[in-house]
Amino acid sequence: MASIADYYAGKSVLITGATGFMGKVLVEKLLRSCPEVKALYILVRPKAGQSMQQRVSDMMKCKLFDRVREDNPDFHQKIIPISSELTQPGLAISPEDVEKLTACINIVFHCAATIRFDEPLKHALQLNVIATQQLLSLAQQMHHLEAFIHISTAYANCNRRHIDEVIYPPPVEPKKLIESLEWMDDGIVRDITPRLISDRPNTYTYTKALAECVVQQEQGKLNIGIIRPSIVGASWQEPFPGWIDNFNGPSGVFIAAGKGILRTMRANNDAVADLIPVDVVINLTLAAGWYTAVHRPKSVLVYNCTTGGINPFHWGEIGRYIICHHVMSTFKRNPLEQAFRRPNANITSNYLINQYWILVSHKFPALIYDLYLRLSGQKPQMMRIFNRLHKAIGLLEYFSSQDWEWNSENMSMLMSQLTPEDRKTFNFDVRQLNWPEYIENYCIGTKKYVLNEDMSDIPAARQHLRKLRNIRYTFNTLLLVFIWRVFIARSQMARNIWYFVVSLCFKFLSYFRASSTLTN
Numbered sequence: 001m002a003s004i005a006d007y008y009a010g011k012s013v014l015i016t017g018a019t020g021f022m023g024k025v026l027v028e029k030l031l032r033s034c035p036e037v038k039a040l041y042i043l044v045r046p047k048a049g050q051s052m053q054q055r056v057s058d059m060m061k062c063k064l065f066d067r068v069r070e071d072n073p074d075f076h077q078k079i080i081p082i083s084s085e086l087t088q089p090g091l092a093i094s095p096e097d098v099e100k101l102t103a104c105i106n107i108v109f110h111c112a113a114t115i116r117f118d119e120p121l122k123h124a125l126q127l128n129v130i131a132t133q134q135l136l137s138l139a140q141q142m143h144h145l146e147a148f149i150h151i152s153t154a155y156a157n158c159n160r161r162h163i164d165e166v167i168y169p170p171p172v173e174p175k176k177l178i179e180s181l182e183w184m185d186d187g188i189v190r191d192i193t194p195r196l197i198s199d200r201p202n203t204y205t206y207t208k209a210l211a212e213c214v215v216q217q218e219q220g221k222l223n224i225g226i227i228r229p230s231i232v233g234a235s236w237q238e239p240f241p242g243w244i245d246n247f248n249g250p251s252g253v254f255i256a257a258g259k260g261i262l263r264t265m266r267a268n269n270d271a272v273a274d275l276i277p278v279d280v281v282i283n284l285t286l287a288a289g290w291y292t293a294v295h296r297p298k299s300v301l302v303y304n305c306t307t308g309g310i311n312p313f314h315w316g317e318i319g320r321y322i323i324c325h326h327v328m329s330t331f332k333r334n335p336l337e338q339a340f341r342r343p344n345a346n347i348t349s350n351y352l353i354n355q356y357w358i359l360v361s362h363k364f365p366a367l368i369y370d371l372y373l374r375l376s377g378q379k380p381q382m383m384r385i386f387n388r389l390h391k392a393i394g395l396l397e398y399f400s401s402q403d404w405e406w407n408s409e410n411m412s413m414l415m416s417q418l419t420p421e422d423r424k425t426f427n428f429d430v431r432q433l434n435w436p437e438y439i440e441n442y443c444i445g446t447k448k449y450v451l452n453e454d455m456s457d458i459p460a461a462r463q464h465l466r467k468l469r470n471i472r473y474t475f476n477t478l479l480l481v482f483i484w485r486v487f488i489a490r491s492q493m494a495r496n497i498w499y500f501v502v503s504l505c506f507k508f509l510s511y512f513r514a515s516s517t518l519t520n
């Protein structure tokens, strides 16, 4: 049986979303583990004042590509950027580029999407559904296409508790929705969005479900595979542990906890925290590309790429074990710079307890800090930061307070098809994943690669934590003295206790002094 790397040798691959988190890891892994791949065509748009070329050359300088750079300093020659804006008709690809792509592409990996939970429905539909439709049309014109791999999400059907590796009927026929929304202005669409998304929490999961349906409609014409990852986190092993480049999902939570901003969060202790490392997802994606092209399954194969059913890890464990132990101790050993308070976060499933801690540990310190900023002539900012944090956490809570069960038989089937060598090179066996170790590397990764903090500045960050600890002790002592003074002024009994304690202290001191004079 030919290995995965043998299969990709001499192949031209088209990747959308290559500048994103997962896309970059896909590009890197293909270049590193399939060095004979012919060319990687990546659809890129100019963004934030940067041209397409600038963006691609910046991307290739990223630390993620260090290992590839070592193996092959000329790796950039294999990357061919194609200018494209996926929300435009024809994906805004020039006729010359269309000709080039249709003539040479063998495999398509469609990663691009908007993953924002608060995306207006029209935009999410444009990017996640209509762009997918357009890409499928382009794929049908490709003369040598062997496989089309679509990246979906395990939460596309989060309105169900048990999710099989099948494409469920869509909430609405995508074509009808596209036609209806076309004539509606943004205000009307905003008003009807909650009714449309119904039992899904956001436009993201809703449009990803519609996209799966759009992909399925092409199943007679193309060889298609759909990958459904759960919550994608930092890399486990490759190209090095802990690589991550965004604030999404758990990363933002870890950073906010490490900065001492996030002190409380709501999660269901018994629910599975279905994190999956990005390198696992990418290894499975490449293996699925190989399998789809070589074995040409009759219908679309869906791969639920999750950990819950294989190596479960619960929010409660994260709360007790990870937050209290690993995340906090990792961040105390390797503190983030300029922390607001010492890291100390707790997970609770109780709404009222969470609200209490939000008031005491979030809003009250923010208010005091903003008062200090105002008094020192600076602009208050802490309350604004906390309001944004609460909005973000509120959007994530849907996923951390419920439980899903994914069937992942196709993942096991795919593993059984790999040669022993490929099973190592394209490892997606999550049974071997050691969660505490993974989370520790994840936390360090957020410090190094998301916040770009220098590990040599750790002593200064520790010093800052010590200063915060002293501020807290001083503040608590002053608060206690103040409360006690108020209490004493109002109660005779409190005064009596106070005089009794003070006289006891004096007696103890005089005894101590007398006995030390005797021994001298």
Ligand SMILES: CCCCCCCCCCCCCCCC(=O)SCCNC(=O)CCNC(=O)[C@H](O)C(C)(C)COP(=O)(O)OP(=O)(O)OC[C@H]1O[C@@H](n2cnc3c(N)ncnc32)[C@H](O)[C@@H]1OP(=O)(O)O
Residues within 6 Å of the ligand: 115, 116, 117, 118, 153, 154, 155, 229, 230, 231, 232, 247, 248, 249, 250, 251, 252, 253, 254, 255, 256, 318, 323, 388, 391, 392, 393, 395, 396, 399, 400
């Ligand atoms: C203990 C363990 C518990 C873990 C508990 C996790 C539960 C985890 C459940 C996830 C469940 C996913 C399940 C579906 C998985 C998918 O299928 S897809 C991937 C999931 N998608 C996401 O996670 C995206 C969610 N995020 C969003 O939708 C938006 O970011 C939000 C939450 C609406 C916030 O929007 P916003 O206020 O406009 O802020 P945003 O534009 O994101 O960021 C503004 C700036 O702040 C920065 N920033 C953002 N966050 C931070 C931060 N924490 N610190 C510093 N700066 C930050 C950004 O970099 C950005 O900077 P600029 O680019 O402007 O310079």
Ligand SMILES: NC(=O)C1=CN([C@@H]2O[C@H](COP(=O)(O)OP(=O)(O)OC[C@H]3O[C@@H](n4cnc5c(N)ncnc54)[C@H](OP(=O)(O)O)[C@@H]3O)[C@@H](O)[C@H]2O)C=CC1
Residues within 6 Å of the ligand: 016, 017, 018, 019, 020, 021, 022, 023, 043, 044, 045, 047, 084, 085, 086, 087, 110, 111, 112, 113, 114, 115, 127, 151, 152, 153, 154, 208, 228, 229, 230, 231, 232, 233, 246, 248, 249
């Ligand atoms: N991250 C996660 O936890 C999970 C992700 N997924 C799925 O994986 C895929 C990749 O996600 P991830 O890498 O995290 O997402 P990112 O947000 O990091 O990347 C999205 C990519 O899509 C591109 N893109 C977005 N809009 C456009 C546009 N209008 N025209 C051209 N390109 C565009 C972005 O390009 P640009 O750089 O120009 O913005 C970027 O390359 C998505 O399909 C997502 O649904 C599934 C489950 C979990």
